[in-house]
Amino acid sequence: xxxxxxxxxxxxxxxxxxxxxxxxxxxxRQAGTVFIGPAVVVVLLFSVFPLLASAWLSLTRFSLxxxxxxxSFIGASNYRKLITGSQQxxxxxxxxxxxxxxxxxxxxxxxxxxxxxxxxxxxxxxFADAVQQAPHAAAATLTLACALAATTLAxxxxxxxxxxxxxxxxxxxxxxxxLLGLVLFAIAAVSARLLGAxxxxxxxxxxxxxxxxxxxxxxxxxGTSGAQQGSLLTTLFYVVGGVSLQFAIGLGLALLxxxxxxxxxxxxxSFFIPLMVTPVGIAYIFRMLADMxxxxxxxxxxxxxxxxxxxxxxxxxARWVVLVGDTWQWVPFIFIVLLAxxxxxxxxxxxxxxxxxxxxxxxxxDITWPAIxxxxxxxxxxxxxxxxxxxxxxxxxxNGGPGIATESMTLHAFIDWRSLNLGGSAxxxxxxxxxxxxxxxxxxxxxxxxxxxxxxx
Amino acid sequence: xxxRSIPFLATLACTxxxxxxxxxxxxxxxxxxxxxxxxxMTFTGPQIAEPLQRRGKEFEAATGAKVNVITVPYSDLYQKxxxxxxxxxxxxxxxxxxxQWMPDYVNFLEDLSPRVKADARLREDDVAPFFREFSQKxxxxxxxxxxxxxxxxxxxxxxxxxxxxRKPPQTWDEYLDIAKAAHGKxxxxxxxxxxxxxxxxxxxQSFWMITSVAGAFLQAKGTSEGAFFDPATMKPxxxxxxFARALEIYKETGKYGPPNEINMDVGDTRTLFVSGGCxxxxxxxxxxxxxxxxxxxxxxxxxxxxxxxxxxxVLDRASGKLVACDKARCPHAVNGVNRAPFAAFGGWSGAVxxxxxxxxxxxxxxxxxxxxxxxQSNADVTVGATGFNPYRLSQFKDMGPxxxxxxxxxxxxxxxxxxxxxxxxxxxxLDLRIPFNQRYQQVALDTAMARYLAGELDVKGTxxxxxxxxxxxxxxxxxxxxxxxxxxSIGAK
Numbered sequence: 005x006x007x008x009x010x011x012x013x014x015x016x017x018x019x020x021x022x023x024x025x026x027x028x029x030x031x032x033r034q035a036g037t038v039f040i041g042p043a044v045v046v047v048l049l050f051s052v053f054p055l056l057a058s059a060w061l062s063l064t065r066f067s068l069x070x071x072x073x074x075x076s077f078i079g080a081s082n083y084r085k086l087i088t089g090s091q092q093x094x095x096x097x098x099x100x101x102x103x104x105x106x107x108x109x110x111x112x113x114x115x116x117x118x119x120x121x122x123x124x125x126x127x128x129x130x131f132a133d134a135v136q137q138a139p140h141a142a143a144a145t146l147t148l149a150c151a152l153a154a155t156t157l158a159x160x161x162x163x164x165x166x167x168x169x170x171x172x173x174x175x176x177x178x179x180x181x182x183l184l185g186l187v188l189f190a191i192a193a194v195s196a197r198l199l200g201a202x203x204x205x206x207x208x209x210x211x212x213x214x215x216x217x218x219x220x221x222x223x224x225x226x227g228t229s230g231a232q233q234g235s236l237l238t239t240l241f242y243v244v245g246g247v248s249l250q251f252a253i254g255l256g257l258a259l260l261x262x263x264x265x266x267x268x269x270x271x272x273x274s275f276f277i278p279l280m281v282t283p284v285g286i287a288y289i290f291r292m293l294a295d296m297x298x299x300x301x302x303x304x305x306x307x308x309x310x311x312x313x314x315x316x317x318x319x320x321x322a323r324w325v326v327l328v329g330d331t332w333q334w335v336p337f338i339f340i341v342l343l344a345x346x347x348x349x350x351x352x353x354x355x356x357x358x359x360x361x362x363x364x365x366x367x368x369x370d371i372t373w374p375a376i377x378x379x380x381x382x383x384x385x386x387x388x389x390x391x392x393x394x395x396x397x398x399x400x401x402x403n404g405g406p407g408i409a410t411e412s413m414t415l416h417a418f419i420d421w422r423s424l425n426l427g428g429s430a431x432x433x434x435x436x437x438x439x440x441x442x443x444x445x446x447x448x449x450x451x452x453x454x455x456x457x458x459x460x461x
Numbered sequence: 462x463x464x465r466s467i468p469f470l471a472t473l474a475c476t477x478x479x480x481x482x483x484x485x486x487x488x489x490x491x492x493x494x495x496x497x498x499x500x501x502m503t504f505t506g507p508q509i510a511e512p513l514q515r516r517g518k519e520f521e522a523a524t525g526a527k528v529n530v531i532t533v534p535y536s537d538l539y540q541k542x543x544x545x546x547x548x549x550x551x552x553x554x555x556x557x558x559x560x561q562w563m564p565d566y567v568n569f570l571e572d573l574s575p576r577v578k579a580d581a582r583l584r585e586d587d588v589a590p591f592f593r594e595f596s597q598k599x600x601x602x603x604x605x606x607x608x609x610x611x612x613x614x615x616x617x618x619x620x621x622x623x624x625x626x627r628k629p630p631q632t633w634d635e636y637l638d639i640a641k642a643a644h645g646k647x648x649x650x651x652x653x654x655x656x657x658x659x660x661x662x663x664x665x666q667s668f669w670m671i672t673s674v675a676g677a678f679l680q681a682k683g684t685s686e687g688a689f690f691d692p693a694t695m696k697p698x699x700x701x702x703x704f705a706r707a708l709e710i711y712k713e714t715g716k717y718g719p720p721n722e723i724n725m726d727v728g729d730t731r732t733l734f735v736s737g738g739c740x741x742x743x744x745x746x747x748x749x750x751x752x753x754x755x756x757x758x759x760x761x762x763x764x765x766x767x768x769x770x771x772x773x774x775v776l777d778r779a780s781g782k783l784v785a786c787d788k789a790r791c792p793h794a795v796n797g798v799n800r801a802p803f804a805a806f807g808g809w810s811g812a813v814x815x816x817x818x819x820x821x822x823x824x825x826x827x828x829x830x831x832x833x834x835x836x837q838s839n840a841d842v843t844v845g846a847t848g849f850n851p852y853r854l855s856q857f858k859d860m861g862p863x864x865x866x867x868x869x870x871x872x873x874x875x876x877x878x879x880x881x882x883x884x885x886x887x888x889x890x891l892d893l894r895i896p897f898n899q900r901y902q903q904v905a906l907d908t909a910m911a912r913y914l915a916g917e918l919d920v921k922g923t924x925x926x927x928x929x930x931x932x933x934x935x936x937x938x939x940x941x942x943x944x945x946x947x948x949x950s951i952g953a954k
Contacts, residue, residue, distance in 0.1 A: 049752065065937065067896075067938070068543070068547065068896065070566055071546060090929060090930060090933055094908070098917070232912075232917045271474035296721065314721050315721075316718045316723055316724035317720045317723050317724075317915070319722065319915065379935070380499040399664075402662075402663065402724055403662055403663040403665060403912070404663050404664060405662060405663030405664070405723065405724065405911045405915065406663070406723050406911065406914065406915030406916075407663070407911050407914070407915030407916075407917040407918075408663075408725075408908060408911065408912060408917075409915065409917075419664065419904060420904070422536070422899070422903075423897070423899040423900045423903055424897060424900070425897075425900055425904070425906045
């Protein structure tokens with residue numbers, strides 16, 4: 005028996021409740037979203053709004069008007085000023101003669117990039133796959149693409165003048181160059197795939213972007229090595245030098261304090277103390293310590309016949325003093341985290357190895373290191389990001405001097421901000437964001453993942 | 462809260478006023494601001510804030526206006542005030558601020574000219590002409606009441622100069638000569654002293670110090686000639702033989718300076734000088750009272766002061782060359798030496814918010830006038846802790862308060878003489894007062910100085926760098942606008 009809806013009037017009143025039920029069911033299913041939505045929106049507003057607002061600020065000029073302020077849009081001119089204009093010396097440095105050492109360094113940087121790319125392309129998941137042929141040719145293609153892009157773009161350094169002439173001669177708009185770069189990267193990525201690279205195309209393009217930026221930085225470092233480096237390279241010195249030093253000392257102290265020695269708790273506590281003091285306090289304490297006229301080390305220096313040590317007059321000695329201060333402050337953090345990791349390593353393996361009479365360094369290499377490596381990676385990553393924000397120490401110790409030698413990018417942005425150059429300050433901050441993101445991502449993709457033996461993506 | 466209660470309090474005040482009308486007339490007059498609450502902002506003291514609080518209480522007792530002092534750290538003061546006034550919050554009725562900020566603030570400040578003109582007790586004729594005619598004024602109108610006289614003077618050790626058989630330096634060449642002769646020698650302090658201590662730290666005071674050296678080479682025809690830009694063309698006066706000579710001198714003082722002088726700010730050099738470590742120094746007026754404080758000083762009665770050294774040659778603006786002084790070129794020269802004391806920073810001054818309630822404006826002006834009147838001010842400037850330095854002519858006539866503060870006759874004569882000479886100078890250099898002057902001085906000039914002192918730039922490179930950055934800033938901020946502001950600040954036609 006067929007039944008039309010009309011034939012059964014009783015079904016009509018049933019329809020609205022069914023829609024209602026559907027609606028409530030739908031609402032039930034969306035309850036999670038509905039409840040959490042407002043909170044997400046608020047959080048997003050708080051995190052995204054400043055990001056967007058400062059991005060907009062970096063493209064504007066701030067000026068005071070009667071009854072308020074005005075932001076006028078000036079395009080990328082804040083960035084242009086920093087990278088190629090009158091503030092280039094401040095961010096990137098002053099170009100000088102290239103020494104033989106700089107050329108060797110540049111060649112090393114190039115080789116290092118090729119090696120990192122190769123390492124990140126290798127698939128080592130499981131022992132059976134380890135014999136897979138390493139795609140050397142693919143890595144070489146990517147490296148060459150990076151080198152080509154970097155030398156064309158470099159605002160200073162070797163070949164910068166020639167590249168500038170070539171760019172001027174062609175006189176293309178900026179998006180043509182962007183397009184050309186993307187095409188270059190795409191061609192290199194496709195060739196790498198054809199040559200046996202096992203990563204995705206987007207992964208390969210990402211590697212080239214990161215590689216190009218690092219080569220650019222290497223070119224700038226080589227180009228300014230004969231003259232004066234800017235706040236970008238000083239920041240990288242603090243980050244790479246500081247974190248390496250802090251990691252080495254922190255690991256050493258943690259290993260020592262994990263031993264069953266006397267007064268263990270005393271040592272642990274005293275190594276931990278600098279972390280409890282506020283950074284500005286640390287900076288002032290360190291300023292007093294580093295005072296070679298009346299500070300506590302002055303009599304020692306005098307007794308050793310060093311006279312008055314004038315660390316503040318030389319660029320590198322001043323940078324090292326800042327680095328030592330930063331290390332003094334941050335070793336405790338690495339120390340305490342690694343100590344916890346070392347205490348947590350598997351006891352049974354350790355005791356078995358000790359019973360077998362394995363030498364200490366082998367125990368460290370084969371048992372302790374694999375056990376603490378994930379923690380070490382995390383702690384280094386946190387410190388890398390933190391280290392980019394260094395501002396208190398150079399500000400208090402030297403105010404960024406002598407010259408601009410100890411100025412970090414954060415201090416650079418701060419000095420601009422203080423004089424109400426909000427646009428220029430935001431531009432420096434955005435470049436800092438770019439470099440620190442790149443550093444964190446590169447550290448993960450080029451160092452941590454290959455070390456873990458994870459597959460390429 | 463306070464602001465909301467103002468109408469209520471005002472009503473109360475009116476009622477009180479009506480009631481007091483029935484009382485004695487004198488009573489009604491003195492309690493003229495009863496019920497008014499004044500929010501006055503300045504920086505966290507103790508300097509400036511201390512006398513403001515103390516005099517504020519007296520003012521309250523005399524007039525009934527409640528003075529509410531709000532302090533913020535010095536580095537925040539500029540931003541905090543500007544935010545409050547530019548956003549229309551207007552919770553601050555008045556402030557004691559740095560007059561150098563005037564161009565950025567002038568839109569929000571009350572024109573005090575009529576009040577100052579009508580105020581006989583302020584004794585405006587007693588205020589040194591530089592402050593009366595330039596420091597307090599912008600485009601011909603008076604916006605601030607000066608409470609503090611700030612400018613650089615040079616200090617020397619009288620005992621050292623006596624042992625060397627030298628007279629106090631009249632020119633920068635003589636300054637270097639004495640510094641060289643005294644450097645590294647022991648003058649009975651038990652250890653060798655250095656020849657000269659001048660702050661050279663980055664991001665501190667070096668941008669003021671270089672102007673103190675350069676002033677006498679750059680400006681000879683009076684304050685309105687200007688020492689930063691040529692007011693006629695807005696061409697920066699930083700790339701010429703005069704500025705080059707100043708750069709050389711500034712660097713050379715470092716040769717006879719303490720080790721690590723490049724990392725010393727004015728607090729460090731001041732401490733070193735007062736503890737007997739230097740033969741010569743350049744500083745604000747603070748060393749005078751500090752040097753006679755037996756607790757802090759090892760050089761009591763051994764300190765002399767003089768107007769900043771000068772030069773026998775000045776800049777010819779047409780050619781950019783240094784030329785010898787003559788009557789026409791250096792009308793204010795004494796014995797052929799052109800001197801140009803530099804009013805670095807300019808001295809703390811009281812200013813009133815134009816958007817404050819009329820009664821609050823009157824009360825705020827009355828408070829600043831009270832603090833500046835000779836009866837109060839002449840006592841305050843002799844006390845080191847107030848942070849106020851002399852700026853009135855009468856403050857040099859009566860030696861009583863100075864002697865009471867511990868100065869010997871000779872020291873008071875020397876110290877006050879140097880200040881008086883500077884104050885009377887018609888060739889005082891006014892600090893740069895154009896919009897965003899911090900970007901010209903604290904960033905561009907300071908960074909260039911730091912790079913020059915550290916050896917990153919040579920003299921030519923430094924001058925080129927400053928000129929380029931200043932020109933770039935002029936173009937960016939509007940050259941015509943900046944030129945108009947510069948002319949307004951120095952009173953150039």
